[in-house]
Amino acid sequence: MTNRPLARARLVAQGIVAGAGIGSGTTPGSTSRNPTPHEVARAFAALQGQDLPGVLSSIALRAGTSAQTVVDAFNRGEIVRAYPMRGTVFALAAEDALWISQLCNAAPVRAAINRRGQLGLENHHVATAAEVLERTITEAPTPGVPRSQVLAAxxxxxxxxDGGRGYHLLVHFISTGHAIYGTLSTDGHRDHDVMLGAQWLPAGSDLASRFNDDEVAATAExxxxxxxxxxxxxxRDAAWWTKLPLRLLRPAAEQMLAEHDDVEIGTWTNAGPTSAASAHRDDEPQYWRAGLPEEVATVGRRVDAPLLLPAFDEVILGYPDRMYIVPEAHHEALVPGNNGVFRSAAVAGAQVIGFWKRGPSAASGVRRFVxxxxGxxxxxxxxxxxxRYAAFPFPR
Incomplete structure (x- = not known):
């Protein structure tokens, strides 16, 4: 069953409710200014990015801006897309893409390499592909080239x-930092240009430079x-999200608590938050940003106002258990056929009340709300x- 108090807290924490701030890069709960798209990307560390229009809208909603402003941030090199965790594409601040990838994606990279035989790819193919990729981008008149041009080369x-080989090579080079998805190519928001990581990612943003290869320190961050x-x-939520082991996350949590005074620990149930000292000894500890209960109280009834979420939004995909906000009876319909494609959710009263999409154009030429x-x-x-639909930050 859904858990409205938990859902309200998470909606406020995510900065998607009017008047609520985000956790890092802006003051939590602050209404003094909206964060920039880059600040949103940095605060979230990584935002689910399989659906490019969706992640542009997700960032825009939290920044209180247009999707074009997010596109501009990509084109300035402030935000990129990569495969930092779980073999899945995410949007990240450019300075975070390399170290997070090096921290989290070793297992997916190994698994992909082990499948190369099934694709008919050998080491010499990968070496040649790397040389061709670098030459194609270096000789281009722009900092990057469309993915189609890389595949053609x-x-x-x-x-x-064909047969998944091109996709495998692109994912490998991006996962290892050799390449990155950077600027938006000339066909609009539908695809990224492929850039060289050494040219497009900030210098000194690898795990060794940022954290002296200290995995506990990086995991704490x-x-x-x-x-x-x-x-x-x-x-356990964090272990699911990052696919990092609990043996690494536990000391990282201790370091996080020792270094930061903006985290509280306890349990958050249908009755609301309980401090660690008051929690039942069998309850699994939960972590949240300091002052979040007060932020939720300040936001008040605005947290229950209707919201439209893009497909793959972090409100839905940021947690392993989505039934805190999606009614169990409709959970299966969120991913029809269990095919990995998440539908856009309509939220009201801190729970998903249905799905939505853009329908055919009306007589005015504007695509109607469906x-x-x-119920x-x-x-x-x-x-x-x-x-909400009329004000939604759709990419052009």
Missing amino acids: WNAAGIAT LLHRYVLTRGPLTL HEPF TVSASRAAQLES
Whole structure:
């Protein structure tokens, strides 16, 4: 069943509710100014990025700006997309892409390498592909080239890219920092240019330079950002999100608590937060940013106002258990056919009340709002959702 107090706390922590701040790069709960897209990306450490239009809108919603402003941040090199965890693409601040990838993606990289035989790829193919990639980008008149151009260059060099081979090579080079998804290519928001990591990522942003290869220190930093922007959450939530082992996360949590006074620990149930000292001894500890209960109280009823979330938004995908906000009866419909494609969610009263999408264009030429509610929706709530749709930061 859904847990409204927990959902309200997480909605406020994520900065997606009017008047709520985000955890790092801005003052939590501050309404003095909106964060920049780069500050949002840095605060969240990594935002689910399989759906490019969706992640542009997710960042824009938290920054209180347009999707074009987020595109501009990508084009300035402030934000990139990479494969830092779980073999999945995320949007990150450029200065975080390399060290987070080096910390978290060793296992996915090894697993992908072990599958090369099934793809008909050998080490000499990968070495040649790296040379062709570097030459293609270096000789281009722009800092990066469209993905289609990279694939064409590999095919011309005798490296077949069909059957998943091209995708495998791109993911490998981006996962290892040799390349990165940077600027938005000329076909709009539909794809990124591929850039060379050495040219596009900030110098000194690798794990060795940032943390002297201290994995506990790096994990403490990553965990701190996860807690501030998505708590209340447990270390098991963090283990699912990062795929880092608990044996690393536990000392990292101790270091985080020793170094930062902006984290509280306890439990957050249907009755609200309980301090660690008052929690039941069998309860798994949860972490959240200091002052979050007061922020939730200050935000008040605004946290229950209708929201439209993009596909793959962190409110849904930032946690292993989504039924804190998605009613169990409709959870399966969130990912039809369990095919990994998450639908856009409509939220009200701190729970998902249906799904939504952009329908065919009306007579005015504007694509209309299509809501698929779980139950009856009042006229006033329907009007609020329409208003949210009209103001939604769609990429152009």
